[in-house]
Amino acid sequence: MSAALGRYERAARKAQADGRIPALSVALHRADREPWVFTIGDSGRPEHPLSPDSRFRIGSVTKTFTSVLVMQARDEGLLDLDRPISAYLDVPAHGDATIRRLLSHTAGFQREPDGDVWDTLVPPDADGLLAQLDRAERVLPNARQFHYSNLGLAVLGQLVARLHGTTWEQLLADRILHPLGLDATTADAPAQAAVGYLVDEYSDAARPEPQMPFGGVAPAAQLWSTATDMARWAAFLVSPELADPGGKVLAAATVDEMRWPLTTREETVWASGFGLGLLLAPQARRAVHVGHDGAMPGFLAGVYGRRGDGAPDGLGCAVLGSSGTAGQINELVHELLRLTVEADPADIKPWKPAAPAPREYRSALGVWWSEGSPFVFSWHDGALQARLPEAPADRPPAVFRALPGRPDVLRTVSGREAGELLRLTRDDTGAIVRMHWATYRFTRVQEAFDGGPAWDGPEDGSGR
Structure with missing residues (x-):
């Protein structure tokens, strides 16, 4: 036994x-x-x-x-x-x-x-x-x-x-x-x-x-x-x-x-x-x-x-x-x-390399900022995902799936904000430069709600 x-x-x-x-x-x-x-x-x-x-x-x-x-x-x-x-x-x-x-x-x-x-x-x-x-x-x-x-x-x-x-x-x-x-x-x-x-x-x-x-x-x-x-x-x-x-x-x-x-x-x-x-x-x-x-x-x-x-x-x-x-x-x-x-826990499955993220989503990967906080977007298990960097490792990420015929509009199918849309905005080269998730703006640098960066404030730090 x-x-x-x-x-x-x-x-x-x-x-x-x-x-x-x-x-x-x-x-x-x-x-x-x-x-x-x-x-x-x-x-x-x-x-x-x-x-x-x-x-x-x-x-x-x-x-x-x-x-x-x-x-x-x-x-x-x-x-x-x-x-x-x-x-x-x-x-x-x-x-x-x-x-x-x-x-x-x-x-x-x-x-x-x-x-x-x-x-x-x-x-x-x-x-x-x-x-x-x-x-x-x-x-x-x-x-x-x-x-x-x-x-x-x-x-x-x-x-x-x-x-x-x-x-x-x-x-x-x-x-x-x-x-x-x-x-x-x-x-x-x-x-x-x-x-x-x-x-x-x-x-x-x-x-x-x-x-x-x-x-x-x-x-x-x-x-x-x-x-x-x-x-x-x-x-x-x-x-x-x-x-x-x-x-x-x-x-x-x-x-x-x-x-x-x-x-x-x-x-x-x-x-x-x-x-x-x-x-x-x-x-x-x-x-x-x-x-x-x-x-x-x-x-x-x-x-x-x-x-x-x-x-x-x-x-x-x-x-x-x-x-x-x-x-x-x-x-x-x-x-x-x-x-x-x-x-007798579950067997640990070995990690194996997989295909890279599709070309149209590669510019979405990495750190984005919203409401002053960072989010990490990545590609795993054939899907775009997002999570807070400080989230516990056992907390499932948000997972997105593109709507049929609309690759720049994705549905959150599980995790944070499940059911909400993620909309991608691209520049003339096709790179993703802005995202809106559940209507909140996501940018590559930390911004205030009025779109200004944190460093573009009063020199004395007074907030006025």
């Missing part, structure tokens, strides 16, 4: 022991290594001993799948994120809630459907969920703040199912699970499902928890899966261009859109946020963990991928456990992602 794998296993063993987790299944997925899978404990089913194929309930990780179905429908022109749900569903109340707000948990919907479903263990069916929406509260004004809602994501799941004229379960299988080969992920509990437990706080007793189907609320929390499948899913959420190179499930640009934070979860501690259905957990050194936690009676799950900070391409991790109270399950997924970068 390599030193890195030994550290992963020790972390998992410690979490299982400290958390008193009856069964724990852990997987790491990355594009440049074989998957690592580890299990420890007892499935609770003698006929199906614990193995990498054991299935665990993943709870609210299900929401990430529903969110991808919503974004598929958006990309196909079936819905608009900023239109109200009443444009697509006949609902008795709260039809003004927009799809974007529901995806980001900022629509103010109460947490659960009407009724004490966690007492009765009888959730409404799909029709009942929508028909009873007038019994649910808007506990906060629309767009006021983050408020987590199973009800909101369940409504979205039923919405996309009806747009396609099928059930949420069938749509999920057809549009995500089968195309990505997530064959161990199912709506119903298979024979190899582990038993979920409530572990007694004051003894080592463990009581099996009931496992009810979630009915119309299924799009929020229904699924069962393996750690291997879920680590692959986490890798898709951070590196869709590798997990789904043809974009048959979702375009990489749309997954990027889902990862952009739309709200923080707390006002005073900005430790995590939400995008379009995805939970975002910032880490040290310009990294972020993207995914979701899950909880259902007797089960907890953590499914996240890592971006930034030298993370290997397609790095995803899943930790699934058969205890409903062991917070170590949700902590371990983040620990393993950090350990991976520390103990």
Whole structure:
């Protein structure tokens, strides 16, 4: 066993022991290594001993799948994120809630459907969920703040199912699970499902928890899966261009859109946020963990991928456990992602010479000045780039692409001022002598806003 794998296993063993987790299944997925899978404990089913194929309930990780179905429908022109749900569903109340707000948990919907479903263990069916929406509260004004809602994501799941004229379960299988080969992920509990437990706080007793189907609320929390499948899913959420190179499930640009934070979860501690259905957990050194936690009676799950900070391409991790109270399950997924970068970082790719910048952009290279500060323009990876000289090395540069048929007008496609235009001005020889980026003037020497150089001021330095 390599030193890195030994550290992963020790972390998992410690979490299982400290958390008193009856069964724990852990997987790491990355594009440049074989998957690592580890299990420890007892499935609770003698006929199906614990193995990498054991299935665990993943709870609210299900929401990430529903969110991808919503974004598929958006990309196909079936819905608009900023239109109200009443444009697509006949609902008795709260039809003004927009799809974007529901995806980001900022629509103010109460947490659960009407009724004490966690007492009765009888959730409404799909029709009942929508028909009873007038019994649910808007506990906060629309767009006021983050408020987590199973009800909101369940409504979205039923919405996309009806747009396609099928059930949420069938749509999920057809549009995500089968195309990505997530064959161990199912709506119903298979024979190899582990038993979920409530572990007694004051003894080592463990009581099996009931496992009810979630009915119309299924799009929020229904699924069962393996750690291997879920680590692959986490890798898709951070590196869709590798997990789904043809974009048959979702375009990489749309997954990027889902990862952009739309709200923080707390006002005073900005430790995590939400995008379009995805939970975002910032880490040290310009990294972020993207995914979701899950909880259902007797089960907890953590499914996240890592971006930034030298993370290997397609790095995803899943930790699934058969205890409903062991917070170590949700902590371990983040620990393993950090350990991976520390103990087995991405391979360093050797630098190789490449073709020079195209002739028409060579006079753009070097130092330019704007607002009194220098910027360095360079050509790397087939694109014009810009960055502040003092910017941290791990901060991505601004990257530009020329507009079709307009080589002197470029769009900022990523980094600082993303979306803004860079306009080039040339002299009679074709050399670039001035640039305007986001309308700010860039020149080869430091200038004031009136165009005068710093040295062309009063001799006494008075500024008058």
